[in-house]
């Protein structure tokens with residue numbers, strides 16, 4: 001496995017591979033790998049001849065006051081883990097390689113970016129869409145892999161790739177969870193043991209929604225209320241939102257129909273956690 005720091009070198013490696021008829025897959029990440037990241041890499045390894053992981057803690061997707069400086073980092077550990085699942089290249093640029101001082105172009109995915117997490121993180125999805133567009137140009141892979149754990153991010157990236165005609169096939173990979181049900185996240189490292197227990201309430205609330213849907217409930221109001229009640233019993237968790245929406249444009253639904261995403265965000269201690277589930281409803 002090779003670590004690449006320069007954009008030009010990264011692009012020419014991928015172009016050469018493609019010229020030789022190889023299938024290239026890219027897995028964009030911010031590092032500090034866990035099983036969720038490894039699952040994306042394994043999936044890419046199965047589908048593709050060449051696997052590129054990008055590892056870049058993208059400053060433009062952090063809003064002022066967020067955890068950019070504290071975001072966990074351990075490149076040596078990440079290198080070992082990626083090599084262990086057969087990754088070929090890690091693209092790990094410095095911030096000034098990605099954003100020269102004079103750069104001033106942004107990608108804005110309107111509508112989807114302002115709701116849900118976008119409401120409390122203004123500019124976050126603009127940062128995400130811009131860096132992913134850049135990464136698709138620097139690593140011109142035929143396939144890209146993203147986690148369904150970040151459901152809104154996946155919807156924003158799918159929209160951006162379709163609207164800007166990026167010739168890349170995007171695969172959403174199901175969320176990897178701890179045995180407790182907690183969705184794996186690099187930010188779980190911020191949690192104390194007690195907070196880890198409280199944090200399980202996010203997935204428990206989604207499981208309750210699944211149960212209600214399974215028993216025929218279709219009212220978003222009833223499902224949201226049942227989920228909110230569960231959080232009232234866990235004072236360590238400060239709920240930010242529960243969204244019940246379609247999976248494409250993230251428009252709120254009153255009645256569950258078609259492909260529905262139920263997503264939520266909450267603060268637990270120092271961490272802001274998100275989770276979601278997607279349901280196919282007839």
Ligand code: AMP
Nearest residue numbers: 029030031036146147149150175176184
């Ligand atoms: P991050 O490094 O947190 O930006 O995540 C990089 C990629 O890994 C994104 O596409 C995430 O959606 C995905 N990811 C993060 N956590 C998980 C998880 N628990 N299960 C599956 N994918 C995940």
